[in-house]
Amino acid sequence: MFLPIPEPYDFASSTERFRRFGPDLANLWHEGGLHRVVGSREVRIEAAPGGVDVEPLDEEIAAVVGKLLGLEFDLGAFQRFAGETDPALAELVERLRGYRPPISPDPFETLVTSITAQQVSLASAFAIRSRMIERLGERGRVAYAFPTRERLAAAEPGELTAAGFSRRKAEYVIGLAQADLDYAELERLPDDEVKALLVSVRGLGEWTADWFLARHLARPEAWPAGDLGLRKAVAAFYGDGPLPSIEEVRVLGARFAPFQNLTAHYLLGGLYLVGPAV
DNA sequence: ACCCAGGCATTGG
DNA sequence: CCAATGCATGGG
Numbered sequence: 001m002f003l004p005i006p007e008p009y010d011f012a013s014s015t016e017r018f019r020r021f022g023p024d025l026a027n028l029w030h031e032g033g034l035h036r037v038v039g040s041r042e043v044r045i046e047a048a049p050g051g052v053d054v055e056p057l058d059e060e061i062a063a064v065v066g067k068l069l070g071l072e073f074d075l076g077a078f079q080r081f082a083g084e085t086d087p088a089l090a091e092l093v094e095r096l097r098g099y100r101p102p103i104s105p106d107p108f109e110t111l112v113t114s115i116t117a118q119q120v121s122l123a124s125a126f127a128i129r130s131r132m133i134e135r136l137g138e139r140g141r142v143a144y145a146f147p148t149r150e151r152l153a154a155a156e157p158g159e160l161t162a163a164g165f166s167r168r169k170a171e172y173v174i175g176l177a178q179a180d181l182d183y184a185e186l187e188r189l190p191d192d193e194v195k196a197l198l199v200s201v202r203g204l205g206e207w208t209a210d211w212f213l214a215r216h217l218a219r220p221e222a223w224p225a226g227d228l229g230l231r232k233a234v235a236a237f238y239g240d241g242p243l244p245s246i247e248e249v250r251v252l253g254a255r256f257a258p259f260q261n262l263t264a265h266y267l268l269g270g271l272y273l274v275g276p277a278v
Numbered sequence: 279a280c281c282c283a284g285g286c287a288t289t290g291g
Numbered sequence: 292c293c294a295a296t297g298c299a300t301g302g303g
Contacts, residue, residue, distance in 0.1 A: 127300075166297090268284085
């Protein structure tokens with residue numbers, strides 16, 4: 001079934017995240033399309049003129065696909081904002097025309113994914129996470145359903161350390177799965193209250209909470225100032241010397257209100273998708 | 279054989 | 292309040 005996507009839209013750059021750092025078995029790039037298990041069915045998304053082809057497609061799947069393809073972002077408003085306020089950003093928006101950051105559809109998966117990415121390289125994180133998904137998730141046709149909260153709540157730490165988790169991260173993930181976190185409630189709370197609730201869980205720090213706001217809740221003003229990649233991007237596009245401090249990046253973020261989330265993604269995209277400006 | 283990579287909790291001053 | 296430390300793997 002064809003699903004139209006408003007212009008500008010660039011499928012290749014918008015799905016780059018699923019390819020660059022290695023396979024993600026729960027969001028798997030396979031033979032030119034993106035595969036994910038939704039409910040008990042495996043969905044395939046591929047590029048088509050003016051939009052994407054999605055098989056199969058119903059209302060539930062359309063909602064997930066909309067997240068994966070970043071449909072809720074208002075690129076037109078962002079483009080106008082960039083043009084009016086910031087030459088460097090305006091140029092990035094032009095170079096990355098049609099890039100829509102993917103939104104991670106599931107809150108628990110988002111948090112576990114962030115835990116795997118804490119401190120280590122994304123290549124390591126992808127490898128470790130995919131081993132966990134393969135062992136503890138449910139296999140679809142080619143992709144896997146991410147391990148459920150129930151499955152991880154019942155996991156032994158050894159099952160995760162065998163996949164390459166540190167002992168500490170294994171405790172974080174199992175503790176998170178067992179924690180009494182109301183994910184539906186988080187959607188209704190303002191950014192600062194979401195962060196406060198998440199940071200109260202062992203293993204979830206400010207960096208993880210900021211990316212949850214940005215990548216799962218799609219909050220416009222989310223700005224992961226502590227992110228190493230973002231700090232490098234800020235150095236590349238706004239600095240001229242050493243890596244800026246977290247506080248410096250935080251202060252710079254105010255300049256991009258209320259589009260910090262899209263700005264962060266475009267700055268990172270500037271590093272990873274087209275290389276730093278010359 | 280190093281060293282760093284999209285952090286975090288813990289411990290000690 | 293802030294500095295130092297350990298963590299486990301992948302890639303250079």
